[in-house]
Amino acid sequence: MNHTPRAKERELGERIASVGAVVVAYSGGVDSAYLASVCHGVLGERALAVTAVSPSLSRRERRDAEALAARWGWNHATVETHEVARDEYSRNGSDRCYWCKTELFEVLAPIASARDARIAVGTNLDDLSDHRPGRRAARENDVITPLADAGLSKGEIRELAAARNLPVADKPASPCLASRFAYGVRVTPEGLERVDNAEEALRALGFRVLRVRDHGDLARIELEPGEIERAGGLRTEIAAALRSLGFKYVTLDLEGFRSGSLNEALLQPRIAPRWGSSASR
CATH class of the missing domain: 3.30.70 (Alpha-Beta Plaits)
Known part of the structure; x- marks a missing residue:
């Protein structure tokens, strides 16, 4: 079996095509930007990249995410999320990311429903071995993880993003x-x-x-x-x-x-x- 990045990208495209329509949780980082690029290439207007705007998103990250989506002509929208208003989130326990993603998916759910689409996130293979409470929220909300499912690591995503000339290919990770x-x-x-x-x-x-x-x-x-x-x-x-x-x-x-x-x-x-x-x- 061919496990090259290109082969995994082909598998990724097939997985996305089988879904039919997606709403990509798009932050502007390399993972979500690469996923948005592939989804728009495969699905066209049936793909929508959505950026969640809240105090936990830096001004720079919002600016860059919007500029990248506009440059590549992606179907893009912003929505407000209010995770900071949740005490479970703001008290900042080790499960903070779970409550952040729960808020995000609750906001994205009606958007996805209206488009008969699935919510997709940029979780990669490497993330599966890290402390990521948000993965539980993804499972509970039937969110798909196409990059991880295709076996793509962070390094491979950077390589494939560079091949697509995405300017974020070498962008340092910048979580919320x-x-x-x-x-x-x-x-x-x-x-x-x-x-x-x-x-x-x-x-x-x-x-x-x-x-x-x-x-x-x-x-x-x-x-x-x-x-x-x-x-x-x-x-x-x-x-x-x-x-x-x-x-x-x-x-x-x-x-x-x-x-x-x-x-x-x-x-x-x-x-x-x-x-x-x-x-x-």
Whole structure:
């Protein structure tokens, strides 16, 4: 059996054709953009890319998603979602993504129903081994995952997106702004705007791959390892920019950027007292 990316893309096209009509949850990242491209190529007007707009979507991401859809002539719409108004979401537990996707699919469901279409998301093969509570919401809402079902990995999607001349082929991953909040730090519209502004301040200094992690009063900056030394030389400018947004403390993570670093806290083992408990003394 041929398992090349091109062969998987052909299988993907066949899967999409068999569905008949789709509503693609389109954020503008490489996965959803590639999926939107394939769906429009196979289904034409029976494909609709929909971008969910809320405080958790950065201004830059919305702008770029709309521009890409317009450039390629995709059938595109935006809808408002209100996940931040859900206490289950804003309290920011480890299941936050489940409530985010539940809100998204509830908003997309009537759109899909009116078009006799299925909702499709850009989940890829690699996502299946990560902490992704949103997958449960997808199963509960009968949402399809064509990229993962065709066995396409992130690297293969980037390769195929580049072959289609999609400008997002090498775009760094950029999940929603709420993913910057440490679990337990409440997600608010004001907090999301603060993180968005903090990351824009760093981009203005020339950094491209980055995260500003919100730990309440503390901002933890993740950059590519090769950029850490340069950031150290700009520490005065960086600290001033982030303090002006309300952070009391500004730190630079020496381990550098790593996707999903806040999930590390979910896997931390309980540390036993070094010398035994006080009861045993």
